[in-house]
Amino acid sequence: MTLPHADPDASVAVFDLCHWYGSGINRRQVLQGIDLGIRPGEVVLLTGPSGCGKTTLLTLVGALRQVQQGSVRVFGRELAGSTRAERQQLRRSIGMIFQGHNLLRCLTAEQNVQMGADLLEGLSYRARRDLAREWLRAVGLSDHLGKLPHDLSGGQKQRVAIARALAAEPRLLLADEPTAALDKTTGREVVELLQRLAREQGCSVLMVTHDPRILDVADRLVQMEDGRLWDAPVPRAQTGQVLVSSD
16 A cells, blocks of 8 residues: 555645643543545545544544644645644635534524635625525525524534535545434435535545445545554445436
């Protein structure tokens, strides 16, 4: 296997990454020598038991935490030793979907999604609004544009959060259990939408999941346990299917 730091085309290149929480006798290592590379257009699914370090890895790749030890390069930019301003700038090219939704309660579904489109330069207000509506239609919420978050179910909030991340047209998409609050059909539609984004726009996708129903969308499956990472086989029964929508 090519080491991530040796692949010049990788969108994400993680090498010998270690991370700790706490201090003194309470200091606990959560990541131990992680190596991971993700190429443009590649869908990588990350599985493993709760508390093994998956979300920590996601937040480090997403420039939400300071790298303590090792190397994390995103689009060729080293995050170890980076400043807060440098990480903020990089995050403009990264879409993030987390379980908490993080929707603004005072904004409608359409306005929340338009926040993602607002990151795109050179678009008029109307174009950004239309883009928000397009992504809400794509996740099945065209009838909920004007609803506030408190009027939406948990699954609907999750779909708004997904639409908001996609509206920014990210070069890298990080998703933490994006199908956790969704039923089987909707969850399938969402992951196929993410797969299409990867194929058509060359977006790299790193998705944490416990959902065995969606593992076959992965180009590569990696597993984590006790802070260590290794490759795992994509389910044989599904390998080779191309689950990209025809529309």
